[in-house]
Amino acid sequence: MGPRKHASRGSPDQAVERAAEALDDLSLEASGVPSRATSTTHSGDHDDRTLDDADDRSVVKAAEPTPAHACAYCGIHAPASVVKCMGCNKWFCNSRGSGSGSHIVTHLVTARHKEVMLHPESPLGESVLECYNCGCRNVFLLGFIPAKSDTVVVLLCRLPCASASANKDTAWDVTQWQALIGDRCFLPWLVNVPGDAEQARARPITAQQIQRLEEVWKERPEAALGDVTAPAEGDEPERIKLRYENGYQYLEIFAPLVRMEAEYDKKMKEAQTQDDITVRWDMGLNHQRIAWFVFPKLELGEVRLAVGDELRLRYRGELQAPWEGTGHVIKIPNNTSDEVGLELRRSEGAPTDCTHHFAVDFMWNSTSFDRMQAALKKFATDELAVSGYLYHRLLGHEVGPQPLKVTAPGRISAPNLPELNPSQAAAVRSVLTQPLSLIQGPPGTGKTVTSATVVYHLSRLSEGGRVLVCAPSNVAVDHLAEKIDLTGLRVVRVMAKSREDLDSSVRHLALHEQLRNMDTYPELQKLLRLRTSVGELSRKDEQRFKKLRRACEREILESADVILTTCAAAGDPRFTGLKFRAVLVDESTQASEPELLIPLVHGIRQVILVGDHQQLGPVIMNKRAANAGLNFTLFERLIHLNIRPHRLQVQYRMHPCLSEFPSNMFYEGSLQNGVTAPQRLRPDVKFPWPTPATPMMFHISLGQEEIATSGTSYLNRTEATNCEKVVTAFLRAGVRPQDIGVITPYEGQRSYVVNYMQFSGSLRKELYKDVEVASVDAFQGREKDYIILSCVRSNEHQGIGFLNDPRRLNVALTRAKYGLVILGNPKVLSRHVLWHDLLTHFKDHGCLVDGPLANLKPSLIQFSRPRRRQNARRARTALDWLLPPGAAKLQAPGATGTGSSFATGLGPPAPVTDPNVTGMVPPSCDPHALWQDSIGAIPSGVNSVLTHLDPSSTATAPIASSAPGFGFSSHYTPASGPNGIASAGSPFTAPNGPHGGSISAQFSASILMSQADRLRMNEWFDQPPKVAAAAPSSSAGPSNGHYHGSGGSIPPGYSAAGGATAGAFSDANLDSYLDYLDDIYKTQPVQVGGPGAPFFTGTERAAGNRTAVQKPAGAVPVPVGRTT
Known part of the structure; x- marks a missing residue:
């Protein structure tokens, strides 16, 4: 191969040679990189010594002033280990420090910078990293490949220069292209990783300090770490509450969070200017x-x-x-x-x-945020905003039942809509008579038809009162408008002015379209035609036009039976003065609470919220606002306030094998199949399913993830290649392109898959264009015949990101009707409990496979041991929310150890009086419990019973039973022996049925939680404990008390006073952990020490006695809230 010179880029041959030398010196065979056949300049020994000497010198001189090229984060300054960011001219090292990525990559991602230069004294010299072919300098696009004939490597960008289709005839072996950044670090042959000694002497810096420093640099680029101070405690917004004293407290907590989100949104939008647009x-x-x-x-x-x-x-x-x-x-x-x-x-x-020479700016619009603030203020100050009952119920106050005086219709199904199944009919009958109701619609259960039926009957029963129907998105509103229109009601769809000219399936229902067809306003029609033809009106005509339009719009709205709009648009001035008897909000779990409040403050007397808190929630961009609870929905809060949602239980979308895992993991096994396996099998589609009767498979793909072009997303080229092969196989089998969907959590992968199929697909490009490739969020509420899920993540240190969100996984798994293919790396995914369970499910069904599609074989891969999050503080707070004061707690005081039934001691079951529920329930438990096959019960207001108490539990369902009113669901892990487990720490098992009947000996009275619920607890639950230990065990005098697990010391700021009874509290400790638990659980005994140690009970606390009370030996461990 002849010499390659590019004078405009400073002749890259020297950089290529130096790169080849460095590759030789670092034993590239071990890294999968081909080495040179011969060395052309320095010996490897010489270079290694030079590098080591540089490391030693930097350690010895650590006390000296750091040079200009020192890492701006930690101060490391070995020339071989630092890189200069060309975006800000700061230097950063290739050390991870305490984070998961190197400092240079962390900075590039955070600052959105993409160009770097090596140090002049590094082994590769002063080189700006760029594509040898096109000069691209985006390091997230760059990689290296060996030349086929020469003993050198070259840098090429991923697309288009390293594309096989773009370089078929070159001398570069593009199939061996490898990204320069792996696992969020530069490859060590390019930028050395500092040694342990140098890292030990580096300036310590936390991820939080890095984040704050990057924020400061936006305003003061010269700032150093010492200029960054920790935010004051008062700077953090107040967290949302389960209950609020009044509307003013509600306003005071939510208004700052909305303001924070608005300011962040404005800042992000206004920073997105794009120049040089054609x-x-x-x-x-x-x-x-x-x-x-x-x-x-x-x-x-x-x-x-x-x-x-x-x-x-x-x-x-x-x-x-x-x-x-x-x-x-x-x-x-x-x-x-x-x-x-x-x-x-x-x-x-x-x-x-x-x-040419155009630029584009984002226009920030504050309208939606202004309407949230207005709704919060109206709720707090206007007594007519909502009924008194709803006001107190939304604040979390205890209010007695106030059923509405309406007579439910004899026929529940609405005209021109499908007949309802029993769970749908029961939901409709119940919500019509209640002022506040929740309907949970798992995937494919006919939520839209149920909602439309509810709206039809609300309109018929309201005696002239209008019904307002909202959803967070226009797509959801349009879909619901189509269904409601079929019932014959007078429907008006109100759109934002910016969307009036957009095409829509319900355009004929839109307010602006009905206005155009109002024959009773001839002058308005004349002005409309003039405005359309000329483009604008004179000032006088414009004023007249607006007046007539307002009058006409008002007439249309007042004559409507149902008005539909988005939650944000419900604050439109056109709604001013309009009163609504009832409001139904669809997809309510995708809206933040302030957004959901907008349609509720129109004099509403009846509210129906429809959604599914096990699917995706609202998108909150500001992390501080999200951590304070802005991402926690009203739907979820009402569940925690003991309002039981009506769950739709028959799914009509998925093949039964596809619904099995989501049903067990996310819905306590309650989903029934409204379609049979033969109805969801297509014999004409010849696809190599591992088990033909089970159209699903997990196809193992071990390729490594790479950072995408943006620096903030990921892609996986191996999965993209396999994805194209699967799509092609479906297309060859006769599946229409529009019936295939590819889901991936990452925009980088979405873009890469689209391009790969276009340029590397073996079929016509036009076929691949109709295959939808989109994010999980884009697919929520939709379905395809066949779904391919590309997991992307495959690394050693970074985790799995979005994939660890159970709700996101639930949505991804429940979009397919006929077949599901998952592409991923089980070695990485199985480290996480949820994915470990999913992989086990596929393996048990013979659907975990590897190899080419034409020769798939069952995989023998060994899963990684899942890492269980031991976060007792989070679990404690989750318990506080999900079991509010007064909620029934299902305990078993007679279950004293291994082999003992959990149901022992509950007493005889009570008959259920609710006509919509069959079976029996344990004493003190809600008769309106969630049921599986009409037997079993769980505590009132709890979707799945809670546990973090037994870390080994793999339970995936709440308490149900094999006999009415007793025991566990069959979805708990089975154990050997007729009485269940034989040793402490084993999983919980089911009683009196095929799965035994015992609980772990570690806990003889406890509460259980499904894994899905435990995993999906929001970050804002992670509240610091008031006391750093589980409970005080004794106190021999002031400041001399002992706390369990803390070696006899008192946590800072707390003391325990002496007294006749061990474990006494001082008056200064009234806000302690035990008082906190007492306030929540009232009479819940809390253990002070080990078995036989004192308890502190709500009974004594209520009587003014703050001392502990001795309990008999053998007492159970603290049932809630132990901190670690």
Whole structure:
């Protein structure tokens, strides 16, 4: 191969040679990188000594002033270990420190910088890393490959230069391309990883300090770590509560969180300017100018864009005078086009003859946040905003039942809608008579039909009162509007002004379309036609037009039976003065509580919330606001306030084998199948399922993840390749492209898969264009015949990110009707409990396979041992929420150890009086319990009974029973022997049935929780304990008390006073952990020490006695809230 010179980029041959030398010196065979056949300059021994000497010198001179090239985080400054960021001219090292990624990669990702340069004294010299072929400097795109004939390596970007299709005839072996960054560190042959001695002498820095330092650098680039101070405790927003004293406290807590989210959203939007845009001009059917352009930041995943968003287009070229105009997005990129369509509001003076030198700015719109604040204020101050009952119930106050005086109809199903199944009919009958109701709709259970039926009957029973129907998204509102319209009700769909010109399936129901067809306003129709043809009206005509339009809109709205709009649009001024008898909010678990409040403050007397808290929740961008609870929905809070949701229990979407795991993991095994296996098998589709009768498989893919182009996302090329093969197999088998969906949690993978199928697919490009590749969020509420899930994550140190969210996994697993293929690395995924259970499920069904599609074989891979999160503080707080004061707790005082039935001591079951529920329940338990096959019960208001107490529990379902009212669900792990487990620490098992009847000897009276619920606890639950230990065990005098597990010392700020009874409290300790538990559980005994040690009970506390009370030996461990 001849010499390669690129004078414009400083002749890269020297850098190539130095890279080859460094590769030799670091034993590349062990790293899977081909070494050179011969050395051309320095010997490996010489270079190794030089590198080691540099390390030693930096350690010896650590006390000296750090040089300019020292890591801006930790101070490490060995030339071979540091890299210069070209975006800010700061230096960073390749050490991980206390984090999961190296300091240089952490900085690049956080600051959104992408170009770097090596140190002049590094083995590779002063080199700016760039693609040898095209000069691209984005390090997240760069990788290296060996030349086929030469003993050198070259740097090439992933796309397009390293694409096999782009380099079929070159001398570069593109199949061996490897990213320069692996596991969030630069490869060690490129940037050395500092040795242990140097890292030990480095300046310590935490992830929180790094985050704060990066924030400070945005305002003061010269700031150092010493300039960063920890935020004061008062700077953190107050967390949301389960109960609020009054509306003012509610306002005072939520208003700052909404403001924080608004400020963050504004900051993010206004920072997304894109320069050097090329525009293509067009004219829309409505005679409005449309600008078409490619938005690179959107392709890189750096920004989010939705139809209806406002953008500003600016021209700063030389051919015409400067110009700018605003408009709204009418199209976003998809598989068929990368262009964004922007419809301009006014096109006067637009430089339509120019195509270059444009820039795009995001226009931040505060409307939705302003409406949230207005709703919060109205709820707090306006007595007519909601009924008195709803006001107190929403605040969490205890209010007696107040059923509505309505007579449920004899026929529940609505006209032109499908007949309801028993669980749907029971939900509809119940919510019609209750002022506040929840309907939980698991995937495929007919939630929309049920909601439409509820709305139909609400309208018929309201005697002229309007019904307001909302959802967080326009898609959900349109879908519901279609169903409700079928019932014959007068339906009006109110859209935001920015969406009025967009195409919609319910356009004929839209307010602005009905306004155009109002024959009773001829003058308005005349002005509308004039406005459309001319583009604008005179000031006088415009004023007259607006007046007539308001009157006409009011007439249409007042004559409607049902008005539908988004939650945010429910605060539109057009709704001012309109009163609604009832409101139904669909997808309510995808809206934050302040957003959900907007439609509730229109004089509402009846509220029905429909959703599924086991699927995706609201998207909160500000982490501080999310951690304070803004991502915790009203639907969930009401469940914790003991309002039982009506769960729809028959799913009509999935093949029964596909619904089995989600049902057991997320819905306590309660989902029944409304479709049979033969109805969800397609014999005409010849796909190599491992088990033909079970159309699912986990196809093992061990390729490593890579950081995507944006630096903030991930991709996995091996999975993308396998994904294309699976898609091609489905297409060859006769499946239509539009019936195939590819789900991936990462934008980087989505973009890569789309491009890979287009350029490397073995079939026609047009076929792959109709295969939808999208995120989990984009697929919520939708379905496809066949789904391929690409997991992406495959690493040693980074974890699995989004995949660890049970709700996200639930959505991904429940989109397919006929078949599901999962691509992933089980070695990495099985470290996490939820995925370990899923992989075990696939393995048990013979569906865990590897090898090519034409020769799939059952895998013998050994799973990693799952890491169980031992976070007692989080579990304690979750207990506080999910078992509110007064809630029934199912305990078994007679279950004294191994082999003993948990149900012992409950007493005889009581008959159920609810006509909609059959079976019997234990004493003190809610007769309206959630049931499995109509038997068994769980405590009132709890979706799945709780446990963090037995870390070995693999239970995936709440308490149900093999006899009415008793015991555990059959979904608990079976154990050997007729009486269950034989040793402490084993999983809980079921009583009196096929799975034995015992609990762990460690706990003879406890509470159980499903794994799914334990894993999905929000981060904001992680509250610090008031006392650092489980409970005080004794006190011999002031400041001389002992705390269990703390070696006899008192936690800072706490003391225990002397007294006749061991374990006494001082008055200064009234806010202690035990008092806290007492306030929650009232008479719940809390153990002070080990077996036989004193207890502190609510009985004594209520009587004013703060001392502990002696209990008999053999007492159980603390049943709740032990801290570690």
